[in-house]
Amino acid sequence: MGDVRTTASFTTPSVGLDTDRMRRLYRALLLPRLIEEKALLLLRQGRLSKWFSGMGQEAIAVGVTFALEADDWILPMHRNLGVFTTRSLDLGRLFRQLFGKDGGYTKGRDRTFHFGLLEKRIVGMISHLGATVPVADGLALAAQLRGERRVAATFSGDGGTSEGDFHEAVNLAAVWKLPVLFVIENNQYGLSTPVSEQYACADLADRGIGYGIPGVVVDGNDVLAVVEAVGRAAVRARNGDGPTLLEFKTFRMRGHEEASGTDYVPQHLFEEWSRKDPLSRFEQWLLTRGLLDEATRDKLRADLKPVIDTLVDEALAAPDPVSSAERELADVYAPSALVVSEPEPSAGAAERRYVDAIQDGLREVMRRRRETILMGQDIAEYGGVFKVTEGFVEEFGKARVRNTPIIESGAVGAALGLALDGFRPMIEMQFGDFITCGFNQIVNNLAKTHYRWGQGLPVVVRVPVGGGTGAGPYHSQNPEAWFTHVAGLKVVAPATPHDAKGLLLAAFQDGNPVLYLEHKFLYRSTKGAVPEGYYTEPIGPARVVRDGTAVTIVTWGVGVTWALDAADRAAEHASVEVIDLRTLLPWDHETVLASVRKTGRVLVLHEAPLTGGFGAEVAARIGQDAFGWLDAPVTRVAGLDMPVPFSKALEEIYSPRGRLLAALEALLAY
Ligand SMILES: Cc1ncc(C[n+]2csc(CCOP(=O)(O)OP(=O)(O)O)c2C)c(N)n1
Numbered sequence: 001m002g003d004v005r006t007t008a009s010f011t012t013p014s015v016g017l018d019t020d021r022m023r024r025l026y027r028a029l030l031l032p033r034l035i036e037e038k039a040l041l042l043l044r045q046g047r048l049s050k051w052f053s054g055m056g057q058e059a060i061a062v063g064v065t066f067a068l069e070a071d072d073w074i075l076p077m078h079r080n081l082g083v084f085t086t087r088s089l090d091l092g093r094l095f096r097q098l099f100g101k102d103g104g105y106t107k108g109r110d111r112t113f114h115f116g117l118l119e120k121r122i123v124g125m126i127s128h129l130g131a132t133v134p135v136a137d138g139l140a141l142a143a144q145l146r147g148e149r150r151v152a153a154t155f156s157g158d159g160g161t162s163e164g165d166f167h168e169a170v171n172l173a174a175v176w177k178l179p180v181l182f183v184i185e186n187n188q189y190g191l192s193t194p195v196s197e198q199y200a201c202a203d204l205a206d207r208g209i210g211y212g213i214p215g216v217v218v219d220g221n222d223v224l225a226v227v228e229a230v231g232r233a234a235v236r237a238r239n240g241d242g243p244t245l246l247e248f249k250t251f252r253m254r255g256h257e258e259a260s261g262t263d264y265v266p267q268h269l270f271e272e273w274s275r276k277d278p279l280s281r282f283e284q285w286l287l288t289r290g291l292l293d294e295a296t297r298d299k300l301r302a303d304l305k306p307v308i309d310t311l312v313d314e315a316l317a318a319p320d321p322v323s324s325a326e327r328e329l330a331d332v333y334a335p336s337a338l339v340v341s342e343p344e345p346s347a348g349a350a351e352r353r354y355v356d357a358i359q360d361g362l363r364e365v366m367r368r369r370r371e372t373i374l375m376g377q378d379i380a381e382y383g384g385v386f387k388v389t390e391g392f393v394e395e396f397g398k399a400r401v402r403n404t405p406i407i408e409s410g411a412v413g414a415a416l417g418l419a420l421d422g423f424r425p426m427i428e429m430q431f432g433d434f435i436t437c438g439f440n441q442i443v444n445n446l447a448k449t450h451y452r453w454g455q456g457l458p459v460v461v462r463v464p465v466g467g468g469t470g471a472g473p474y475h476s477q478n479p480e481a482w483f484t485h486v487a488g489l490k491v492v493a494p495a496t497p498h499d500a501k502g503l504l505l506a507a508f509q510d511g512n513p514v515l516y517l518e519h520k521f522l523y524r525s526t527k528g529a530v531p532e533g534y535y536t537e538p539i540g541p542a543r544v545v546r547d548g549t550a551v552t553i554v555t556w557g558v559g560v561t562w563a564l565d566a567a568d569r570a571a572e573h574a575s576v577e578v579i580d581l582r583t584l585l586p587w588d589h590e591t592v593l594a595s596v597r598k599t600g601r602v603l604v605l606h607e608a609p610l611t612g613g614f615g616a617e618v619a620a621r622i623g624q625d626a627f628g629w630l631d632a633p634v635t636r637v638a639g640l641d642m643p644v645p646f647s648k649a650l651e652e653i654y655s656p657r658g659r660l661l662a663a664l665e666a667l668l669a670y
Pocket residue numbers: 079127128129156157158159160161187189190191252256
């Protein structure tokens with residue numbers, strides 16, 4: 001490692017700490033060290049299963065937390081015990097969390113520091129490095145929108161800065177001048193990989209230039225330097241001058257986690273860095289200046305240790321979580337706040353296109369709920385590529401209708417942060433295909449938070465899906481099945497203008513993340529009566545859109561139009577029932593099973609490819625729960641197992657539409 005440049009040091013005590021604060025800072029630095037000494041003992045005894053050591057790095061977690069106000073947000077990582085102790089979390093509960101016991105912050109559902117505690121303004125990590133960094137943007141945006149002087153400090157290791165989320169988040173914060181402190185804890189290794197194989201700039205702080213924000217290198221083993229640098233960055237952020245990239249140089253004194261060893265680290269580095277240990281350095285500094293004496297130091301240690309020992313013993317003796325499948329499943333989703341609303345009796349209904357119905361719904365919710373914030377690419381003055389938000393900036397202003405840079409992951413992460421602080425954000429994916437770039441945020445961050453630590457996330461992701469427009473493999477996919485596998489999400493796929501508006505309004509009312517799959521082919525090809533004003537269609541129930549007795553077609557989205565068309569054509573000799581599922585997750589088994597019991601024949605139709613498609617789930621359920629009622633095998637008609645081709649002639653080969661009628665006739669003739 002090169003020379004450490006510092007913004008402040010023990011020789012420049014400009015941090016303005018009085019003796020009392022100095023002593024509190026010392027105690028704050030000591031506490032995680034003592035807890036960790038205990039944790040290492042427990043690990044050796046096999047009583048703790050996992051530990052990521054932050055020993056020798058405590059000055060960063062402690063210094064950052066100490067320098068900030070109690071209502072500033074902090075998003076710590078796996079080595080940041082010092083954040084939790086400095087924010088004075090209930091240590092007994094924290095230990096139960098670490099041991100996976102009953103009474104821990106996640107009830108045994110997630111490990112170590114993977115939890116949030118909103119009353120302490122802490123939002124914990126998920127395992128995926130980088131994934132909490134954009135969440136800080138959302139929290140900071142919430143403060144900015146409300147005119148509060150609160151900042152968000154988010155941690156990353158040096159390795160984590162290579163993740164796309166990190167880049168997207170810093171860039172977004174820079175562009176929006178968000179009050180974020182990007183704290184890089186550069187301990188010079190990412191697991192076994194040294195920083196020389198992680199990045200090619202001299203210092204990570206140098207990247208600040210590229211983002212147009214200040215980048216500062218700080219001696220991360222000098223707690224006063226940390227406090228000073230954070231204080232300055234926080235003042236800047238609170239004054240509306242935007243984010244700062246703070247790179248704290250330090251060293252990882254132990255293995256990546258205790259089981260993985262340190263053979264790949266040159267021994268002399270441990271010797272060098274142990275001389276810079278942040279706790280003994282600060283202690284010496286205080287002793288030399290007479291701000292601490294040895295007796296006080298010893299007493300502090302002697303007082304803290306038995307407290308830790310007792311709380312650890314109590315936590316170890318606590319019972320393991322007792323639960324049941326029902327209780328666990330019940331916590332996957334936040335209770336839905338949905339009250340089904342009928343249109344006002346006096347409200348008229350107008351013939352509207354599907355795309356206009358979506359716009360109507362969005363406008364309605366924007367008018368009713370000021371906490372609704374729309375974010376997406378080109379959605380502001382331009383109105384979105386499909387013009388869904390045309391005219392919205394004029395009516396609602398740019399603070400609520402926000403162009404993001406070209407980011408998907410960062411935008412979803414920011415939406416998560418907004419939702420944590422009471423907003424109801426919506427993200428528009430420009431095309432459904434690009435949702436792949438936000439996949440992790442959706443399936444691991446949005447979807448799992450309520451189960452893990454009980455926080456509902458009302459985030460709507462609008463996803464223009466599907467083909468039929470000759471747009472090729474990357475503007476035509478229907479990604480439904482990638483998400484219907486993910487507990488914690490809701491997935492809706494309206495087929496009519498009426499449902500498009502009603503389900504969108506329901507999605508905004510739900511307390512959970514909802515993927516709203518709007519079909520591009522339907523935007524301007526489908527019209528129908530849409531009530532004026534506010535109403536909701538409940539998420540979950542399917543709709544029987546055509547009654548029949550001979551066969552059931554189960555479908556959704558664009559498939560409904562195709563199914564009705566096929567039903568018309570077969571009508572001369574067969575009575576076809578068509579069910580529009582409308583919601584794929586959670587889906588309405590009962591309506592489907594009731595229909596199958598009546599008709600004895602069922603065809604499941606969808607646009608996305610056959611193998612692993614959502615139709616397989618529907619077919620399997622029918623096979624299991626209605627086998628005795630079937631007069632023929634369940635038929636699936638779906639896209640071919642191939643990418644969606646560009647040429648319209650080829651797309652017709654891909655699409656199930658052309659195969660539907662023949663399959664229906666074959667099923668009827670079985
Ligand atoms: C997206 C992702 N990829 C890989 C991993 C596995 N992993 C966990 S920690 C780690 C190293 C992290 O290094 P760094 O960000 O420098 O933090 P440090 O552990 O050094 O504090 C890796 C590779 C992960 N958790 N998430």
